[in-house]
Amino acid sequence: MTLAHRIIPCLDTDGARVVKGVNFVGLRDAGDPVTLAARYNAEGADELVVLDIAAARDHRPTFLDTIRRVAAKLAIPLTAGGGIRTLDDARAVVRAGADKITVNTAAVTNPALISELSREFGAQAVVLAIDAKRSAAGDHWQVMVRGGRDATDLEAIQWAQQGVANGAGEILLTSVDRDGTQKGFDVPLTAAISTAVTVPVIASGGAKLPEHFAEIFREGAADAALAASIFHDNIQPIGALKNYLASKNIEVRLQC
Amino acid sequence: MNLTLIDYGAGNVPSVERALQKLGAQPMRASTAAEFEQATAIILPGVGHFAALIRVLDEKKIRAPLLAALNRGVPFLGICLGLQALYDASEEAPDLAGLAVVPGQVVALPHNVKLPHMGWNQLQIQPRATPSRLLRGIPSDAHFYFAHSYAALPLQKKAGTVATCTHGSEFIAVFERNNIHAVQFHPEKSGASGAQLLQNFLALAAAA
Numbered sequence: 358m359t360l361a362h363r364i365i366p367c368l369d370t371d372g373a374r375v376v377k378g379v380n381f382v383g384l385r386d387a388g389d390p391v392t393l394a395a396r397y398n399a400e401g402a403d404e405l406v407v408l409d410i411a412a413a414r415d416h417r418p419t420f421l422d423t424i425r426r427v428a429a430k431l432a433i434p435l436t437a438g439g440g441i442r443t444l445d446d447a448r449a450v451v452r453a454g455a456d457k458i459t460v461n462t463a464a465v466t467n468p469a470l471i472s473e474l475s476r477e478f479g480a481q482a483v484v485l486a487i488d489a490k491r492s493a494a495g496d497h498w499q500v501m502v503r504g505g506r507d508a509t510d511l512e513a514i515q516w517a518q519q520g521v522a523n524g525a526g527e528i529l530l531t532s533v534d535r536d537g538t539q540k541g542f543d544v545p546l547t548a549a550i551s552t553a554v555t556v557p558v559i560a561s562g563g564a565k566l567p568e569h570f571a572e573i574f575r576e577g578a579a580d581a582a583l584a585a586s587i588f589h590d591n592i593q594p595i596g597a598l599k600n601y602l603a604s605k606n607i608e609v610r611l612q613c
Numbered sequence: 614m615n616l617t618l619i620d621y622g623a624g625n626v627p628s629v630e631r632a633l634q635k636l637g638a639q640p641m642r643a644s645t646a647a648e649f650e651q652a653t654a655i656i657l658p659g660v661g662h663f664a665a666l667i668r669v670l671d672e673k674k675i676r677a678p679l680l681a682a683l684n685r686g687v688p689f690l691g692i693c694l695g696l697q698a699l700y701d702a703s704e705e706a707p708d709l710a711g712l713a714v715v716p717g718q719v720v721a722l723p724h725n726v727k728l729p730h731m732g733w734n735q736l737q738i739q740p741r742a743t744p745s746r747l748l749r750g751i752p753s754d755a756h757f758y759f760a761h762s763y764a765a766l767p768l769q770k771k772a773g774t775v776a777t778c779t780h781g782s783e784f785i786a787v788f789e790r791n792n793i794h795a796v797q798f799h800p801e802k803s804g805a806s807g808a809q810l811l812q813n814f815l816a817l818a819a820a821a
Contacts, residue, residue, distance in 0.1 A: 360780060361733040361756055398804075403733055429631065434758060434802045451624050456660075456760075456802065478624055479661035481729040481760040526729050555724065557731050580727060610733040610756040 361610040362574045362602065363403035363581035364595055365559060366588040368393060368427070370439075371411045372420040377586055387589050390423050395430040397588065400595040402433060403610060406459070406529070406583060409439030410504065417446075421453045428454025436484055436529075444473050451478060459529055461486040462502040465509055465516075468523055475524025484559075485525035489513035489546055490533035498546055505533040513546070514553045521554050528558045529583065535563030539587070542569055547577035559583050567593065567601040574607050614819055616640045617652035619679070619695075621659075621669035625801060629658040629692065632801040636812050649678040654818035655687055658801070659694025663719065663763065664706035666694050676712070683714060686792045688818040690747075690811075693761060696788060696795035705763050714793060715773065719763050726781035729762045734798075736776040736786050745775045746817050747787060747794055747810050755806040757786070757798035764797060792821065 368375050368390045375387040394405055407427055409420040417440070424437050437450045438459030447458045458478070464471050464485055474483045488505045489498040498513035517528050530550050532543030542560045551558040557580035560573045564584040573579045587593040599609045616633070620626050620642035633640045633656075640656065643649060657679075659666050670676045683689055697703055700711045703719035711719070722728055733756035738748065764784035767774050773790035777783045778797065788795040794814060800807035 359734070360730070363732050428628070432632065432802065432804045432808060434760070434799075452627075454627060456624065456628070476662075480762070481660070481731060482624060527731060555727060556729070557727050580732065 359608050361403070361608050364598060364609070365404045365406055365581055365583040366397045366402050367406040367408065367583050367585045369408050369410045369585060370420070370423060372409050372416040373423060375589065376410065387586065391426045391430060393589060394427040397595065398431050398433055401599060401610070402595055403581070404434045404436065405431060406436045421449055424450060424453040424455055438486065444477060447474050447478070457482045457484050459484040459486045461488065464520065465500065465502050465511065468519065471520055471523040471525050480524050480526035483525050484527045484529050485520035486529040486531065487513055487517060488531045488533050501533050505536065514549055517550050517554050521556050525556065527556050528554060530558055530560055532562040538563050539565035541565070542573035542577060542582065544572060544577045547573055547579050551578035557581065565592065567598050570598060571602060571605050571607060615651050615653040616818070617643045617649060617655045619655065619657045619675065620644045621666055625658045625660045625799065629656060629801045632808065632811055636808065636815060638815055644673055646674050646678040649675070649682050652682055652687055655679070655682055656690045656692065657695035657698065658692045659698065660760065661694065662705060663694060663697060663703040664709055666698055667706065667709045667711065680712065683793060688792050688821045689794060690814045691795035693797060693799055696797050697763060697765060699793065699795055700765055703763055715788065717765060717768065719765050721763055722784070723781035730759050730780040732759065733757065734759055734778050734780065736778055738776045739774050741775065745787065745789060747789060747796070747813050748775065749813050751806050751809050757800070757806060758802040759798045761797060
């Protein structure tokens with residue numbers, strides 16, 4: 358009887374449709390977010406994340422409408438983000454039906470945003486997304502922004518700890534090195550961050566096989582694991598994945 | 614049934630409302646004292662900071678009519694902070710008085726585990742003379758979704774403690790005493806088991 362490890366599908370959208378492609382390159386349509394949300398809710402997903410990866414100001418109402426329609430299909434928690442720069446942006450996303458908000462680039466630019474959001478919504482609603490990449494020298498992980506394209510001066514472990522001190526209640530950690538490779542999650546990165554912070558860590562980037570999930574929970578100390586296309590394309594059905602993890606004595610929620 | 618949903622601005626009011634509507638209920642949001650007089654069932658959703666909830670109850674002068682309704686025997690369901698608000702006080706905001714319907718303090722969960730306690734956990738159902746009405750028809754190993762860092766500890770397992778959960782320490786997850794019902798988790802986010810719990814509350818409220 359311990360807290361279950363969570364399996365979280367992620368819908369990367371252009372505001373209205375789910376898209377696939379690495380770092381905005383070669384985006385292609387991967388379906389309707391509302392249809393996918395309903396499917397994942399029924400298949401036993403533990404949460405859902407919906408991101409606006411284009412995050413252009415002019416189509417904000419479209420993304421809010423997507424959140425509204427996705428939330429209406431769910432009996433599980435919903436995290437939404439992409440382009441949240443101000444408290445007002447976050448309020449609109451929460452009003453549309455998100456239980457948690459995720460911030461990334463804007464938190465790097467303005468770390469006070471995390472504490473503002475935490476004061477308003479509570480730490481349990483604030484997810485700090487960190488895109489991390491191993492440095493050229495290989496001795497640390499660098500925080501990347503703008504969809505993993507631009508390097509910053511921040512070191513990932515320190516940034517995660519600062520984010521938690523500022524009021525983030527969860528870390529969504531994406532390995533830029535592994536994202537899109539389907540070679541498995543980044544175990545050393547995830548373990549380093551997860552043991553350095555006091556809040557739950559969601560591992561993201563690189564998942565394909567059930568073994569990858571078992572490994573990131575066991576050796577990466579992840580509290581949750583996130584993936585996108587392997588779920589969208591039914592390469593890895595959620596029910597079968599959870600049955601596999603349960604067979605390896607990893608605590609998961611089997612009923613839904 | 615006049616199902617009243619206390620709207621103090623909490624983030625989960627729309628999700629609770631939606632979950633109830635899916636079950637065929639027609640909740641009405643209430644944020645003024647007058648709206649409580651006709652209530653035949655009350656739900657207090659809550660998420661976030663203890664102080665935010667208690668301050669709104671007092672600023673909007675909801676505390677007295679809510680307590681009056683509870684004393685009249687109106688069926689009540691508190692969710693998350695809505696459970697914590699029933700106690701005397703919380704370490705999260707020590708200067709503010711809770712509703713004091715249930716004796717005891719809400720305390721911070723210990724720091725030897727990751728906080729917030731976030732995600733799906735199972736219940737330890739306590740032996741009782743009368744079976745739980747909220748948990749009727751729900752498998753005893755069902756998972757529910759939690760998102761909190763403070764909790765009510767079952768220092769003495771009083772008659773109202775239906776089920777506990779453990780994260781760092783054991784805490785009260787389901788409370789039932791006469792017309793007062795409360796859960797620390799979020800039934801509105803807890804899949805089919807959560808929907809069944811809300812359905813059970815609606816059924817007991819309709820029969821009251």
